[in-house]
Structures are given as C-alpha cells and as structure tokens.
Amino acid sequence: MHDTTPTQQPTETNRIYGGLVSARGLDLDQFESIQTQVxxxxxxxxxxxxxxxxxxxxxxxxxxxxxxxxxxxxxxxxxxxxxxxxxxxxxxxxxxxxxxxxxxxxxxxxxxxxxxxxxxxxxxxxxxxxxxxxxxxxxxxxxxxxxxxxxxxxxxxxxxxxxxxxxxxxxxxxxxxxxxxxxxxxxxxxxxxxxxxxxxxxxxxxxxxxxxxxxxxxxxxxxxxxxxxxxxxxxxxxxxxxxxLPQGWLATDLPTVPAPTRATLHVEQPGASSAVLLALPLNVPANDPQFPALLLASDVLGKGLESRLMVELRQRRGLTYGVHTHVLPLRAGGLFTTEWEVAPAHVQGSQELVVALLRDFIEQGPTPAELRVARKQLEGQLLRSVAQNKRLAALLTEFTHHRQPEDHLNTYIERINRLTPADVRTAMQRHLDLSYTVQVSVGPSVEQQPLPAPHQ
CATH class of the missing domain: 3.30.830.10 (Metalloenzyme, LuxS/M16 peptidase-like)
Structure with a gap:
C-alpha cells in the first residue's frame, strides 16, 4: 500500500528550521496553547x-x-x-x-x-x-x-x-x-x-x-x-x-526620565576588537499593548542566525561573529539596543550600516515570513520557560514586576499571533526615533577603513 498524501514543499520558514515537514502535511510549527493556572x-x-x-x-x-x-x-x-x-x-x-x-x-x-x-x-x-x-x-x-x-x-x-x-x-x-x-x-x-x-x-x-x-x-x-x-x-x-519581614514601607515611583539627546561616544581601550552599541530611548512599559510588536521587531532584527542584522553583518560581510538586539523595559523608561563587536577599523562603517538597516526596517517593517519565524521563536521561549519550575518562577516574577494582567501568560501566544507586519511597523514608527540615536564604541582608535563588499 502506498501513501498518496501529497508531498508538502518546504517553505522559507521550514528551511530555517532545518526543513522538517510532516509527511502527513501537518504544520509542525503549531504550538499548543498555554493553560497555566496562576x-x-x-x-x-x-x-x-x-x-x-x-x-x-x-x-x-x-x-x-x-x-x-x-x-x-x-x-x-x-x-x-x-x-x-x-x-x-x-x-x-x-x-x-x-x-x-x-x-x-x-x-x-x-x-x-x-x-x-x-x-x-x-x-x-x-x-x-x-x-x-x-x-x-x-x-x-x-x-x-x-x-x-x-x-x-x-x-x-x-x-x-x-x-x-x-x-x-x-x-x-x-x-x-x-x-x-x-x-x-x-x-x-x-x-x-x-x-x-x-x-x-x-x-x-x-x-x-x-x-x-x-x-x-x-x-x-x-x-x-x-x-x-x-x-x-x-x-x-x-x-x-x-x-x-519589616513592615510598612513601600518604594515610591521613580521620576520621569530626562528628554533624550543624540550622541556619539567613544571610550579608548586597548584590544583586538571594538564593542559597539547603538541605543534608542524606548519609553514603552512592558504592559503596553504595542510592546509585543516591539519584541517581534527585535527578534526579526537581531535574534538568531537568520535575523536581518546577522545576515548582513556576518553572513554577507564577515564583520562580526554576532549582533544582537535587546528590548529593555523599565518602570520609568527603557531602551532598544543593538550590540556587536567588530574590527576597530570598521567601527564607523558598521555603525552607518546598522543605522541604515534600522531606518529601512522602521520604514518598511518585517516581511510575513520574517514575522512568522519571530513568532515561533517567542512562542518556543515561552513554552520552554513554562515547562521548567525555576524558569516559570522567573517568568512570573518578571510579569509581576511589569504589572502584566492576570491572563498575560495564557493569552500571550494568541496575542502575538494576531500581530501583522503592519502592526509591527506601526509600533516601531511610533516608538523608535533614530534622531535620538546614541552610539557608543569601546576600543582602540585607529584609521577607519571602508567596509568589505557584501557576498552575494
């Protein structure tokens, strides 16, 4: 007896995950919903x-x-x-x-x-x-x-x-x-x-x-x-x-953060490479409805080997071993950062390249395929955390600190799956302003060189 089920062709997302496709046409990217009673x-x-x-x-x-x-x-x-x-x-x-x-x-x-x-x-x-x-x-x-x-x-x-x-x-x-x-x-x-x-x-x-x-x-x-x-x-x-415990004292809310200003900073330090950081102010609390869209944007940009920045800086140009983006929410402010290490002669060129890539991403937003991969990464992280007591405790501690609603854990996957490329683009355009970019480099001062041409 022969299996007559049509063969499913690997999609771009399937290739990223190693080409795993169900012989029965099942969607292996589907995760079960979380039902954790808190x-x-x-x-x-x-x-x-x-x-x-x-x-x-x-x-x-x-x-x-x-x-x-x-x-x-x-x-x-x-x-x-x-x-x-x-x-x-x-x-x-x-x-x-x-x-x-x-x-x-x-x-x-x-x-x-x-x-x-x-x-x-x-x-x-x-x-x-x-x-x-x-x-x-x-x-x-x-x-x-x-x-x-x-x-x-x-x-x-x-x-x-x-x-x-x-x-x-x-x-x-x-x-x-x-x-x-x-x-x-x-x-x-x-x-x-x-x-x-x-x-x-x-x-x-x-x-x-x-x-x-x-x-x-x-x-x-x-x-x-x-x-x-x-x-x-x-x-x-x-x-x-x-x-x-002692009784009767509660910390007061922190003051408002100062208005941001643009800056390019350099710290002289000997070494074979330079650490480079690009920071944008992000005054969006973690319980803001648009915050999940910013997390997805960060994943598309700088999480994993197939992220936009990793492809451009590492795979196409060989500038760095890794480039990473982070969203850091704080009670009175926050940051959206990009970090990488590079040869000292390519600090300025790599900074200009990352700013250009960020500007294009903020203007255009992610593709549907990129967003799908980012969703699965966030879902996988959450499911791995829920499966282990210690990580679940840490996760609940973070959610509590950021004043997330009671149903946040069980509805998180559903909410990020509702987000569209347009939602992510709108969130970035509303909250990320490149005119307030702060660029920091730590390493030796050397004559700057043009970046190598990208590999096709």
Whole structure:
C-alpha cells in the first residue's frame, strides 16, 4: 500500500528550521496553547503573591523580589548592593557558616541578584515538609533578620569595588554603562553600576540596617511560588515569610526620565576588537499593548542566525561573529539596543550600516515570513520557560514586576499571533526615533577603513 498524501514543499520558514515537514502535511510549527493556572493574593502585611502548582517533581521554587535596587540608593551609592550581599553573612540566629552548612545539608539553593529596580532572592528546595520547613526557616531568617557584622562588611566592600572595576574593563558592559549614563543623566538610572568608591567606603552597618528596615519591608515585596505544593500550603508559606519581614514601607515611583539627546561616544581601550552599541530611548512599559510588536521587531532584527542584522553583518560581510538586539523595559523608561563587536577599523562603517538597516526596517517593517519565524521563536521561549519550575518562577516574577494582567501568560501566544507586519511597523514608527540615536564604541582608535563588499 502506498501513501498518496501529497508531498508538502518546504517553505522559507521550514528551511530555517532545518526543513522538517510532516509527511502527513501537518504544520509542525503549531504550538499548543498555554493553560497555566496562576493563583494570586495579597498577604495581610501587603505582599503580592503569585502561585502555580506543579506536581511533576518534588521541588519548590520561591522568588522574593524587593523594590530595593540601586535606584533606591539615596544615602550612599552602593548601599543597595551591599545590603543584599550582606544578607547571607550571618543573622541574629545563625553565623554565615551555619547558614551555608544548613542549606548544604538540606540540598537547598539560595541565589541573589541586584539590578537597577529590584533586589531578588530565591530559594529552591525539596518539597517534603521535613526539608522545606527547615530550608524555609533558614531562608526567612537570612532575609528578615540579618546581623550585618562589621567584619563581613569590611570584607565585602573591596569585593564589590573590584567587581565594578572589572565590569568597567569589559568592553560590552562598559558600552552599556556609557549609554545609560548619557541617556539617563541626572536620573537614578544614570548610575548603572550602582556604586562608587566614595559611596561604598562611606556605608556603615547602621546604614545597612536602616535601608533593610525600609526596602526589605513586606509591603515592598513581590513573591512568586512555583512547585509541588497545594494552594493552602503556598498561602501558609507566603504568610510566614511576609510576617517575618519589616513592615510598612513601600518604594515610591521613580521620576520621569530626562528628554533624550543624540550622541556619539567613544571610550579608548586597548584590544583586538571594538564593542559597539547603538541605543534608542524606548519609553514603552512592558504592559503596553504595542510592546509585543516591539519584541517581534527585535527578534526579526537581531535574534538568531537568520535575523536581518546577522545576515548582513556576518553572513554577507564577515564583520562580526554576532549582533544582537535587546528590548529593555523599565518602570520609568527603557531602551532598544543593538550590540556587536567588530574590527576597530570598521567601527564607523558598521555603525552607518546598522543605522541604515534600522531606518529601512522602521520604514518598511518585517516581511510575513520574517514575522512568522519571530513568532515561533517567542512562542518556543515561552513554552520552554513554562515547562521548567525555576524558569516559570522567573517568568512570573518578571510579569509581576511589569504589572502584566492576570491572563498575560495564557493569552500571550494568541496575542502575538494576531500581530501583522503592519502592526509591527506601526509600533516601531511610533516608538523608535533614530534622531535620538546614541552610539557608543569601546576600543582602540585607529584609521577607519571602508567596509568589505557584501557576498552575494
């Protein structure tokens, strides 16, 4: 017996994904819709909580995100970072060594991270009550009742300054810092490292205690819980953490960002290549209806080997190993950036080429084929995140921080699939203005050369 099903010819999108075509004519690009039940509540102490019950593995992930980022440094620059890094240096109940030994014995993992707008701590533990109860007790004590010993502060201060100095020597990170300093001059966002030597040196343990009592308040916290728990167990857990924290303080909204100005900046630094960054101000919150269209635009431009910029800069001209675009939404502003590394002699030429490609893309928009590939990339990223507890917890934390609606996770794929090339073009033309382009290069100054001719 012979299969008489007509053979489906590979489309452009199929070729990009390796030419996988169903022998039965099925659309292998179709994804199932997401149906994740997210429970939400607010504790009596004012903590907003999101919870997803997953029973596949005996694991619980807890994420605490405080509005305690570097933008809250009102006394000394570096205070927010030092406060976070001092939390696991001993509490009123345990020494730092005891904290570490208890967590290791339980197989629990605590991680922490400082950013402009928030400080985040997370706990991953087995869900069995004997283990989770003990791990949660150590974690809660660490976050809520730190001792802030002077000896530990004296140790961490030089470590923080060394880390910041290392970031400033990294060409790509230095380029990002310079873009922030220019676009957000005079605003809390304008200090991307979050510390200075003068500020870090001046911080005392009393400063840490004062900052902790405010910024690590229960009402200044967003909590996400994902894992092998019932709703009642998650509610009890969130209440225990919330009640243990300081009470009654909430970070105020940040001031409006300054009006953008165009600039071309260069930082002299030796090296075999130059890091180049192009930044555009993007004052669009992540919960804006047009934000998904801007994410799709970013994917078409600079995500993957078949993106427009990668094809032009790498495949056709051999200028770089990689070029990437990013959309960075912030509470009071944001950025649309393009980053690449290139031979120092081709900095100016590559900048002009990228600006020309951006201008054409903003004017013309993506093709239907490009948009289809970008949709599948975003859908795949979301589905991979939903399939793993830790990544789902991180995803829900981001959605909560950006004040996304309750149904955002389950309706996201449907909404991006409704977007057309015209929708993406309209969003770019409304929100991306090349007259405010900030271009930054970090590397050696050399005589500029014409770009190589493109390969056909």
């Amino acid at each position: 429970h939400a509540w607010t504790t009596e102490a004012g903590t907003g909580v999101k919870f997803v019950e997953t029973r596949g593995l005996p694991i619980v992930d807890i994420v605490l995100r405080f509005k305690a980022g570097t933008v809250q440094d009102t006394a000394h620059t570096g205070l927010a970072a030092l406060t976070l890094y001092m939390l696991d240096e001993g509490s009123q109940q345990y020494t730092a060594t005891q904290q570490a030994e208890n967590l290791e014995r339980l197989g629990a993992i605590v991680e922490k991270q400082i950013r402009l707008e928030h400080a985040t701590l997370s706990l991953r533990s087995l869900s069995t009550q004997a283990v989770l109860g003990q791990a949660l007790a150590v974690f809660t004590d660490l976050v809520a009742r730190p001792a802030f010993p002077t000896s530990a502060l004296d140790k961490i201060k030089p470590q923080l300054l060394q880390s910041s100095a290392s970031r400033e020597r990294h060409p790509v990170l230095r380029a990002r810092s310079e873009a922030f300093r220019h676009l957000f001059s005079g605003h809390p966002y304008g200090s991307p490292l979050g510390n200075t030597e003068q500020g870090v040196t001046a911080v005392t343990t009393d400063d840490l205690r004062t900052f902790h009592q405010r910024a690590y308040s229960a009402s200044n916290l967003e909590m996400v819980v994902v894992g092998d728990l019932s709703l009642a167990e998650a509610q009890t857990l969130s209440r225990q953490i919330s009640e243990a």
